[in-house]
Amino acid sequence: MSDQAVDYHPMWAELGLDLPMHDALLEAVGGMYGATFMTQNNRPEGTGYLDFVMGEVHGLRIKELHDFRKAGGKVVGTYCLYVPEELIRAAGAWSIGICAGAEWAYDQVEQILPRNTCALIKSMMGFKLGKVCPYLEEADLLIGETTCDGKKKAYEELGKLQNLYVMELPQMKRAKDVAFWRSELVDLIAKLEELTGNTITAESLKASIREVNDKRRALQRVNAARAAVPTPISGLDSLLAVQVAFYDDVPRFTKMMNTLADELEKRVADGIGVAPKGAKRVLITGTPMALPNWKLHQIVETAGGVVVGEEMCTGSRYFEKLVDEGGATIEDMLDDLAAKYLDINCACFTPNDGRLDDVVRMARELNADGVIDYSLQFCGTYQIESTAVQKTVRDAGLPVLSIDTDYSAEDVGQLSTRVEAFLEML
């Protein structure tokens, strides 16, 4: 991140970034990346692509967006995987998942949002107020969603600073909710067509459904390999792959992940693992871990464990379910999209028993020795659901550790003790 051959400062200045603060951010993230990822042993070669992409996270990728926009393209920023990338791409725009995984400019954030707001939302505002996120500045439109109260209300404030459109996500999964969500997709099409000047056709939508499914299929392959004992790839690298999936070029990323999956499948066949023999295997479930939030994975893997799966929006919920590819007309495809997206099991839904089933099923499929239930402090939906998750996991005969934390480093000592004790217990 520090030894870029090209100087991107003129581009960042053009975007209106706060250059000294942005330099400080890149240096901090670069240092964290080096200490977290480059110190791992026995990484698959295919992770080199992730190193490259992260090294150019505010460089080459921003240049691509910049050039795309200069040629008339539109960039749409999103904060949640319920916002269908397929529709954005079918309108000829690019979808970028905006990251919100680091403590930044909280002093400014706390003038607008209460202190007891979750780290994800504070970070989302902090990157905007601190003028350090080039993705935000490249976004012609941001799309929010009514997943939780905190985000819903924070979007009102964010919307004062940038062009923002909010989709209403229902919070139950009855037939009438699916129908309502479908109507939200119809409205989104109108919004996207207005933004881009393009019309979404059956052909463009069919192609984008296929393309995004291909990305999910590649990630499915990478993650299926993790079920092997020993597991061929670290939890850190697997988490990073999904975090990168939110903003990287889709066909290129798909290709690189399939290459990585080829390598992982070969490693599995050869019995090559990434962690020491006998390393305890952990499934993590809970609140999404936005880039660059690697805190819990790093603690687990530094303590000698290995994370074999993430039941979270930056994990299985992102890639596990595909959109049906049989639809011929836009109407059919809207039905398929609405059905797929409302089938994601986020804690903002009630009831959300599907998630409990997913956790136990994944723990078994991935040969996990234990489950860590992870919530961001002040994320009420996941914190409350934690009780049911813990009970379900225990009833299934698996040990569970529940962790409530944020992006700061102040509790790393105590978290390490708890995680190490949990691994010793397994």
Next chain:
Amino acid sequence: MRVLGLDIGSRSVDAVWLEDGRMVDWAVADSGFDPGSAAAVFVDRAAHDAIVSTGYGRHGARERFGGTAVTEITAYGVGAARLFPHASSVLDIGGQDTKVISLGPGGKVTDFEMNDKCAAGTGKFLEVMARALGFTLEEMAEQGIAASTGVSISSMCTVFAESEVTGLVHRGEDRARIARGLHESIAKRTLSSLKRVNAQGPLVFAGGVAKNPAMVALITDGFAGEVLVPAEAQIVGAYGAALSLAE
């Protein structure tokens, strides 16, 4: 074989020497501002074949003195189960952490809970409150036992509770009743933590705060099963750490 167990905690450094699994000596020192040096004194004191460190300074000690490290949770589990083979659970209230541990057959940890960020309801909390009341820790415990009823303290945060206590003192509230209230609030919090891990009796109450008679009385009173306090409650972690090597 001689094994040295070291428990490097926030308030004290504890050492236990085992010879073929039997304790032959033990010692306790203040952590002070340089717990590593306090531990070095113990390392140099007698010959040993292996060292196992526990406590928040375990990784530093492992790097400095060699040997291995285990968490306090495993160490307290092993130590308590060896002292009381029929124990089903362990409560350890130390200088800045509280841990509740459920034990399975053979003293294996089956579940645990530990305070996350702050030192609410730990030894540190009691120290700060004693100072606010103008008591020593021993006096505060004696006064707490002597008072028949306690003043209800609503805050568990050390900083907020200190303000609350200051307010009560200024209003002329009896210091003994405040002392009782403070112990009661820690006991209440601790008992609910024990319920969450479904801790069954007999419960081994260890750690520095187990030397406080007011806390022992309140926990014994509120816990459904038998409560056992080791004679040297502070060294259970170091003892368990040393034992864990053999196990």
